[in-house]
Amino acid sequence: MVYRGPYKVRVEEKERPAIEHPNDAIVKVQLAAICGSDLHLYHGMMPDTRIGHTFGHEFIGVVDEVGSSVRNLAVGDRVMVPFNIFCGTCWYCARGLYSNCHNVNPNATAVGGIYGYSHTTGGYDGGQAEYVRVPFADVGPAKIPDWMADEDAVLLTDMTATGYFGAQLGDIVQGDVVVVFGAGPVGLVAARSAWLMGAGRVIVIDHLDHRLEKARTFAQAETYNFTEYADIVLEMKKTTDFLGADVAIECVGAEADGDFLQHVTSAKLKLQGGSPVALNWAIDSVRKGATISVMGAYGPLFSAVKFGDAMNKGLTIHTNQCPVKRQWPRLFEHVRNGHLRPSELATHRVPLEHIAEGYHMFSAKLDGIIKPLVVPTAA
Structure with a gap:
C-alpha cells in the first residue's frame, strides 16, 4: 500500500525491505489492520505524510530474516509487533515509556517511532504490505502464544x-x-x-x-x-x-x-x-x-x-501514545480468561490488493464497518 495524496492510496510493487542494522528483522506479514488514526493520514490531516509512504502500524507475521545481532527471534517465529518502535535502553524505555523512546525518531522531542505513520514519527514504512522491516527486533516484537488467535493478536498491537x-x-x-x-x-x-x-x-x-x-x-x-x-x-x-x-x-x-x-x-x-x-x-x-x-x-x-x-x-x-508492550502481560491474561475478545470488533477482512476500497469503506463508515483487517491475498 502506498500513499498518493489525500484520499488516494493504491497497491504498488516496492523493493523488498532489507536488513539495515544488525538488530533488524524482516517480517512477512500474515495479518494487518486499518486503524482509525490511519484515516487522519488518508485524509491529509497529518503533517509530513509523504507520497509513496506505506501505512499500517497493526500487524503480525512470520520472521523471514534476522540481523546478525538478533538473539530473541529466529526465522519462522510467529510474532506480534507493537506499533511503537523503541530501543529498550534509553532514559524513557528504562521507565517503560516505550512510546517516547529517544533514539528512534529525529523528532523525538515528542513521540518516538511508529510504523507507517508519517515522517513526524520517524518515516518508517508500515505493515500494510507483504514484508516489513522491524528495527530493534529483540525488544519490540513478542512471539504469539500458541493459545492466541491471530485476529486477537493483531488487535493487541494497538487498538486493544x-x-x-x-x-x-x-x-x-x-x-x-x-x-x-x-x-x-x-x-x-x-x-x-x-x-x-x-x-x-x-x-x-x-x-x-x-x-x-x-x-x-x-x-x-x-x-x-x-x-x-x-x-x-x-x-x-x-x-x-x-x-x-x-x-x-x-x-x-x-x-x-x-x-x-x-x-x-x-x-x-x-x-x-x-x-x-x-x-x-x-x-x-x-x-x-x-x-x-x-x-x-x-x-x-x-x-x-x-x-x-x-x-x-x-x-x-x-x-500519551500507548506503550503497547507494557500492557501486554495483563492483556494476555484478560484475553486468555475471556474478559476481552478483541476479534469481536473485527467486522471486515480486506485483501491487500483491494486496500483502496477498504480505506474508502472505513472512511465513509459504510456497511456497518467497525474494524477492518487486511489479509495478504484474496481467498
Whole structure:
C-alpha cells in the first residue's frame, strides 16, 4: 500500500525491505489492520505524510530474516509487533515509556517511532504490505502464544492496548461514572476496560447507530447519540445529578465532527492539530476535580482546547501514545480468561490488493464497518 495524496492510496510493487542494522528483522506479514488514526493520514490531516509512504502500524507475521545481532527471534517465529518502535535502553524505555523512546525518531522531542505513520514519527514504512522491516527486533516484537488467535493478536498491537491504556489513565476507582467519547474500536475497548477497573457506570457517546449498538453489546454501556440532543454536555450533566462524570476518556481526536473551519485549515494548510470538539465536550462534561484521559490522535500544531476551563475546574489530564508492550502481560491474561475478545470488533477482512476500497469503506463508515483487517491475498 502506498500513499498518493489525500484520499488516494493504491497497491504498488516496492523493493523488498532489507536488513539495515544488525538488530533488524524482516517480517512477512500474515495479518494487518486499518486503524482509525490511519484515516487522519488518508485524509491529509497529518503533517509530513509523504507520497509513496506505506501505512499500517497493526500487524503480525512470520520472521523471514534476522540481523546478525538478533538473539530473541529466529526465522519462522510467529510474532506480534507493537506499533511503537523503541530501543529498550534509553532514559524513557528504562521507565517503560516505550512510546517516547529517544533514539528512534529525529523528532523525538515528542513521540518516538511508529510504523507507517508519517515522517513526524520517524518515516518508517508500515505493515500494510507483504514484508516489513522491524528495527530493534529483540525488544519490540513478542512471539504469539500458541493459545492466541491471530485476529486477537493483531488487535493487541494497538487498538486493544490503546483502549485499555485509555481506561488505565482515567485512574478509575470503584463506582466511578465513566463517559467515553467515541465508539470506534479504541473507545469500545476503553468502555469495556472501564468495567474491569471498577467503574460503576459506563456511558458511550457517538453519532453512528451501528457503533452505539456495538457499545451496548460489546461494552455493556449506556449510549447517547449526540445528534439527538441540542446540547450533549447538558445531557451528561442531567444524567449525573448535575455534577458531571468522574472520568472522561476521549477517543476521537483530530477529526471530531462539528468544526468545518478546522477541516479546511488542517487538510489544506496544516495549521491546526485537530478539531477540539470532543476534547472540549469532555472538559465540560466532567465534574470538578475529575480526570480526563486523552487517547484521540492529534497533530503537533495548535488546537483550540478550553484549557482555562480545565484549569479552573481542577481537572487532571493524562495522555500519551500507548506503550503497547507494557500492557501486554495483563492483556494476555484478560484475553486468555475471556474478559476481552478483541476479534469481536473485527467486522471486515480486506485483501491487500483491494486496500483502496477498504480505506474508502472505513472512511465513509459504510456497511456497518467497525474494524477492518487486511489479509495478504484474496481467498
